[in-house]
Amino acid sequence: MSSTHTLAPVPTPVPEEVGRLYDRLTALDTAKTGGSLHLGYWDPEDDEVPLVEAADRLTDMMTDRLGIDENHRVLDVGCGVGQPAMRIARRTGAHVTGISISHDQIGRATELAEAAGLGGRVEFRHADAMRLPFEDDSFDAAIAIESVFHMPDREQVFSEIRRVLRPGGRLVLTDFFERAPIPADKRPAVDRLLRDFIMTLAQPEDYVPMLRRAGLRFVELLDITERSVRQTFEQMSRTTHGEEEMQTAFDEEADEKFSPAAMLGVDEFGSVLLTAQKPA
Template sequence: MSLDIRADAPLPEAVGQFYDRFVALDPEALASNMHYGYWESPDDRRSLEAAGDQLTDLLARKLELGPGRRVLDLGCGVGGPAIRLARTTGAEVVGITISHEQSRVGQALVEKEGMADLVTVAHGDAMELSYPAGSFDAVMALEAIEHMPDRRTVLSNIARVLRPSGRVALTDFFERAPVPAHKKQAVDDYFTKFMMTWVGQIDAYPGIVRDAGLRLCSLSDISEQTIRRTFQQMPRSVEDRSRKQMDDRNSSEMDQLGAAATGLVDVWELGYLLLVAERPGQ
């Protein structure tokens, strides 16, 4: 299975509408930006939220960020990771999301957190980046590229807006092994509910990175540190949030999303990768 454009991929507008609805479902807990977690070892007892911060920090280290650096955060949600990047590294972060509601709420969150001097959240489409060439020192795509119908186009756009020697760090799903028939429905349900495109093999990425005009720095399988414990904790986190903050109708919709994650706890064949690449030059 390749990483080319998928006939069954959701359109960007549909993904935006899904996240518009997600904002409406969960209006009080947006700052947490529920992301996948990263646990360094089986003994790491961090919560899902803390492990999600750790994954953000890992990408920041890979991007070699610091004061004076300008970062594009593709698929930034309501800006939680972007704010964390700016606070921990001193870098300027421009976040874009395909969701109008996320961009509205995200910019309000930035201002509430007193980070407007370093962070901007705006509406934008990674398939059609409008920034001039060489606008950014780094690009982060944390749990974003799987929503986009054509990874080749996204990576080519990233290469264009990066300055020479600029880096990109992204996460993506991939197929560690063929998913057996009795598990495939659970995987399909999850990808459908969360508006994601289906995955290919990790070996497809080096060629796509090269064709985009980037140089591969590292490509890591971080499944053992991320997947299973995220799917174990995500339904409980969703349930806690929905019971505290939502009416019965919205709570039921959120519970359905949590249940979709539960079905993937034992699907070890579904993997999670971390890719780092750079634009050649000095």
């Protein structure tokens, strides 16, 4: 039996540890992923489109749900190295403020935006999403691409986002969730992923009650798993970035580390696109 079977339960994420993980990942060559740090989105007929392109497509799908233009201010919660924020600013003309718990990501994102001539339209700031350093009602929309699963309490984050959104403003996010109970033989691969990336999986039935308690109105929930998860892990498992380089970022003590290939066939591991709105 593999040693991963003896792993203790996946702990609640600690933001500072997540920040250090992303500091280490920022040292890797993110050009291979086009700067995005999230899944791609594929149509059934275009399975082979590169991850870089498919990842931008997911950003665009989410952006289209924000209802924004050049008059609006957008908050990007968990902004990575800024690729989604820059793409949103270019496509819509909106002003985007990105926050990350990783100091190194904020440094890299700021450099990349300046190099792209977007310094006036996007800005990046180190902050914890659990306590957003912004005034009430200060953004027209918020996006959170694959970031809330790293946070200790999704409901608290939703509540903070609601506070900083203006009435009528939208939140669009993607998250990982347990689509169906994960069978015992697939649990080690999933636990390894959750542990190495310091994440928790949501339960699908929790989203609407969490949003309601946070003061947000539910708008839409899309299970995008079939268009995103397998294709991303397949492409990652074919690159050194997925299998070797990335492992240098994880816990050196661990005898087994995250492997994208180990996630192939884990159909219970789901990805969701969720839209909510602050009541007008």
